[in-house]
Amino acid sequence: MTDDEVLAEFRAAAALLEGHFILSSGRHSSNYLQCARVLMNAERAAKLAFALAQKLPRELRSEIDLVVSPAMGGIIIGHEMGRALGVDALFLERPEGEFMLRRGFAIEPGQKVLLVEDVVTTGLSSRQAMDAVRAEGGIVLAEAALVDRSAGQADLGVPFYPLVTLNFPVYEADALPEELAAIPAIKPGSRKN
Template identity: 75%
Template sequence: MQDEEVLAEFRSSQALLEGHFLLSSGRHSAHYLQCARVLMDPMRASRLAAALAAKMPRELRQQIGKVIAPAMGGVIIGHEMGRALGVEAMFVERPEGTFELRRGFSIEPGEKVLMVEDVVTTGLSSREAIKAIEDAGGEVIAEAALVDRSAGSVDLGVPFYPLVTLSFPTYADDELPPELAATPAVKPGSRAKP
């Protein structure tokens, strides 16, 4: 799947939004990708996951024992990646502010895990989820995401395989361009501002 085909999936599902958004990273943007909308069609979610799995080297895919994603945004794409790779899919969640495995999910010591996200901007959530997986005994061997919003600059400490890389600019509170500063920010994500 080429970048334009991926973006066409986002556009056709009305998942590429324009306005003034406060991202989960605490930064502002004039664009937001609402992955929940692009993933609400099970067939589309399956196509995107299959395309994402195909972007990873075969040798890496063969090592993966489990797929783990952060709740809430990563649950659907994580599940679909598990299906595409033929392995179990689980998720970490933040009941007390830090990621942890719950609901009877467990990892065998040293089990090789693929971390899966919907969108990566700064990598903060990814690094926190990777730490939780490692604390639970897993070995994160790579991360995959539908979208890399960092324009290729994020360092997760593991190999990173995004389906598409975008470079929509983001801004700190004190860097807002006048057109964004003039409108109130909408917070469409699921994570509280750091």
């Protein structure tokens, strides 16, 4: 899929929002991608996951034993990536602020993992999720995401394969442009801190 085709899927799902948003990173933006909306249609989610899986080098695809994604945003795309790659998919949760496996999920020592996210902005959640995978004995080979909002700046420490890279401006809370500061901010993401 081309970038335009991917964004057309977001627009068709009313998932490309405009306003004043506080991102999970704490930064502010006038654009927000509501991946939950684009993934609520199973056919669309499968199509996007298949396109994302095709972005991975063939040799990498053949090495992956397991897909792991952070809750909440990564659950659906992680599940669909597991299907596209023919491997199991599980997710990490943060019941008390740090990522951990629950629900009987386990990573076998030495299992080769593809971390899958919906959106990467700074890479903080990704790095924290990778730490949790490594603490369980998994080997993180790479990360894949529907959207790279970092404009290629996120340092994940592993190869990174986004379906689309966007360069929407983001701002610190004390450096908002006037037009953005004039709009009430909302925090649509799942992370509270």
